[in-house]
Amino acid sequence: MKIKNYLMRYLAGIVVISSFVMCTKTVTPVEKPASPNPDNIAELTGNNTEAITGCTYTVKTTDWFVDGATIPAGSVICIPAGTRGALLLKNLKGTAAKPIVIINKGGKVTFTTAATASYAFKTQNCQYFKILGNGTPGVTYGIDINGGNIGMTMDDLSSDFEISNVEVRNSGFAGIMAKTDPTCDVATQRGHFTMRNVSLHNNYVHKTGGEGFYVGNSFYAGGSSLSCGKVLPHDVIDVKIYNNLIDSAGCEGIQVGSAIAGCEVYNNTVTSPGLSPFANGQNNGIQIGEGAGGKCYNNLIKNAPGNGIIVLGLGDNQVFNNFILNSGANGIFADSRYTPGPNFQFINNTIIASAADGIKMNSETIPMNTVINNVIVKSGSGVAIHKISNGVKLTASNNYTGNDITALKFANYAAGDFHLLSSSPLINAGTNALLYGVGIDYYGKTRPSGTAFDIGATEY
Structure with a gap:
């Protein structure tokens, strides 16, 4: 299903209608600038934020x-x-060696605006910059974004940026968004603009109306049909989304699309996503969407009403070392849409108490699906690995299935300690995943630690 434009979720009280995998938004254009306010010039050495001793520019309240x-x-x-109120930063141009750093000073700064406002924090046409909320020792999230239809949006040809130590909450739609949707201006279209070098880490995103993180366009192959014809969204290269906490998102906790190379989603905790989806199919934990490849690993996804992880990617996708607990549909769902790559690989994941299947594969056009060393226990359907048809090509081995969580012998499953006890049947029961480049476990421990690989996300 295609949509032409993004609308705000709330506009005069009207609820946005969205497509299967994508919520919607509108961003208000800039009307007038404020005058610069130079203050307290200081030296910044390279990329080291520890060298920040003063401010080149101070933003007034x-x-x-x-x-x-x-x-x-x-x-x-x-x-x-x-x-303070919302803030727009425009035309910031750092360099790879000398990025522009935006940081809190003297404690926590809170940006507060209504959830019906276009945004609380936005960048427009900015490159090589960092937004860091670690400006005050002892304050973990020194930048606090409260409200806005989009809490933070890196928009209008913004590229090469880092966002860390930021709390985003109570947005009408997405918490943190990073993309420029294509318009009839060719500068926004594929082949003319590429968003590169995006790092989103150590942030806390919660109570969002839509996705927690929304990176890249969701309609890579089909694009959008506008008055000038069909326009294709830009590529995203080298995006890393890691060490984030996402809780109580309205749609997916993390959604990434159009990330054709260098995409990694790892070490995130996604709890209770999909609480108020705009349409069916938007209530998953993590979505590796159309046009996205790369790796999704070492994540904890709990209590997703839909699928724990949904993979619609390019076909060079590796999903490994994830804990996926209590999904309302499937633990992992895979579907081949625009998939020119050779393989979906699902390796050493631990999937427990999914209401439907453990791993469901509608991925008929991908040359091969590889499913090895996974723990799939207590699936509601009773099916651990479900192929939609004989057209799904599958290599599967050394997967542990059953109905008894206690038989897995975790150190303390109820408390979230997923280390294995010495009596676990998962130990040394796996096949060699080094062949697929999997050399660590969920906790970062080197694999294998014994005579063979262990099954599941943790190595004894």
């Missing part, structure tokens, strides 16, 4: 807009502690 056209690469933009 009353500023809603900063035009960075005259702010040089390597500058430090400080946002003082306190409560």
Whole structure:
């Protein structure tokens, strides 16, 4: 299903209608700039944030807009502690060696705006910058985004950025969004713009109306049909989404699309996503969407009403070392849409108490599905690995299935300690996953630690 434009979830009280895998939004354009306010010039050495001793530029509480056209690469933009309204940063141009750093100063800064507002924090046409909420020792999330239809949006040809130590909450739609949707302006279209080098880590995103993280366009192959014809969304290269906490998202906790190379989603905890989806199929834990390849590993996904992980990717997708608990549908669901790659690989995952199947594969057009060393226990359907038809090509081995969680012998499953006891039947029962590049477990321990690989996400 295709959609032409993004609409706000709330516009004069109207609830947005969305497609199968994508919620919607509209962003208000810039109307007027605020005057620059230079303050307290200091030296920043390279990429080391520890070297920040002062501010090249300080954003006033009353500023809603900063035009960075005259702010040089390597500058430090400080946002003082306190409560303020929304902020737009435009035309910031750092370099790879000297990114522009945006950081909190003197404590936590909270951006508060209504959930019906377009955004609480936005970048427009910015490159090589970092938004860091670690400006005050002892304050984990020094930048607090409260409200906005999009909490944070890296939009309008923004690229090469890092966001860390930021809390995002109570957004009407997505928590953190990173993409530029294609328009009839060719500068926004595939082949003319590529979003690169995106790092989103150590953030806390919760109570969002839509996705927690929404990175890249969801309709890689078909694009959008506009007045100028069909337009294709830009590629995303080298995106890393890791060490984030996502809780109580309205749609997927993490959704990534159009990430054709260098995509990794890892070490995230996604709890209770999909609480208020705009349409069926938007209530999953993590979605590796159309046009996205790469790796999804070492994540904990709990209590997703839909699938724990849904894979619609390019076909060079590896999903391994994930704990997927209490999914309302399947633990993992795979479907081949635009899949020019050779393989979906599901290796050493632990899938427990899915209401439907453990792993369900509708992936008929992919040359091969590889399912090895997975724990699949207490599936509601009674089916551990479900092929939709004989057209699904499958290599499966050394998967542990059953109905008894206690038989797995975790150190303390109820408390979230997934280390194995010495009596676990999973120990040394797997096949060699080094052949697929899997050399660690969920806790980062080297595999194998014994005479053979263990089954599941943890190695004894």
